[in-house]
Amino acid sequence: MTQPRRDPAEETDGRRAKGERRRRAIIDAALRVVARDGVGAVSHRNIAREASVPPASIAYYFDSIDDLLVAALLEGCEALIAQVDQMHEQVQQRTDWPRVIAENLAGVLREHRERTLGEYELYLLAARRPALRPAARRWIEAAAGYVNGGRGGDEPVVRALFAALDGILMQGLIADEPPTADDLEPVLRFLVQPVDYLRDRGHL
Template sequence: MIAAHHRFDDAETDGRRAKGERRRRAIIDATLRVVARDGVGAVSHRNIAREAEVPPASIAYYFAGIDDLLVATLLESCETLISEMNRLRERVQEKREWPRAVAELLAGMVREHRERTIGEYELYLLASRRPALRSAARRWIEVAASYITDGQGGDQPVTRALFAAIDGLLIQALIADEPPTADDFEPTLRFLMQPVEYLRGSGAVD
């Protein structure tokens, strides 16, 4: 009987934890939507609570303040990008396939997930004004760079140049009248990604 009671308590605790995680995730997702639609200036306890359909007190319960909420939202966005990069690594078998794979990823970011990408860049740029966000803003670049160099470090200036170029491509795509397709992105990426093999010391991308 005591064992059964403990199992019930554990299940109840797990249920509360799962519910809490769902609510926290809903708040983060709502924050990104508000940032994408109305800008960072619109992020407040009341606006996020309304968007997430939770009590305003929930925001303060899960996050110490607005900066804490923005950091969590940016980190969640970074983790989403990292997950997408992991899926690419599993799918891409040959080095020559990488430019096309990345082109499809970028096309999805500016077409199917345009609002999310706008929100991420709003937060990314906010890091220039709010030091608390800077570590989160750099995370995806650091992780993606380690993929490119196979964790060997590589030539940091070349790596920075590649990611700066990709950021530029995305920003240009977001302000274009017609968002680029994967076919539009691919030739540029095939050129930009030639130094990837230079980083590994084995020649250019075929």
């Protein structure tokens, strides 16, 4: 009996999807290793073991360990940007922002602590490894672009706001008990007080 011919385009798409899944598995494995064992534990062998892939796969998808770490940082940044999009959908008026942000940060610290810890280890590593710095700055640059519906505002105030958010997350990671949204909401309300260009309805 003649077997039906496979569509070459479908086979190509299937291989591409499989390759993307493996690449993402490697990135996720890198973040888990960093969160659990620190940046010093990142190696081809350790990441391959964590991802359950052959060590050669790491070199196939990434030119170097730094290349992998940059990809992990960018993955984390894109996830944060997606979260900001989700927060926009929850906001009906300006005064909603502190509560919405507080709930988001509390969830990041409680439900995704290990991933957040791994991302911040990489974030700090960028101070020593210049190759990681553009990826580390991606979060700040992208998030600042949401302020006032993309119209921006006073640069020092914007920088202070996002520096404070970084500080909240860092303090939350070292706390014995992660803060709740109720703990964080008053802090967020204080932080947005001087940001008078957040006055437009529904804009961060």
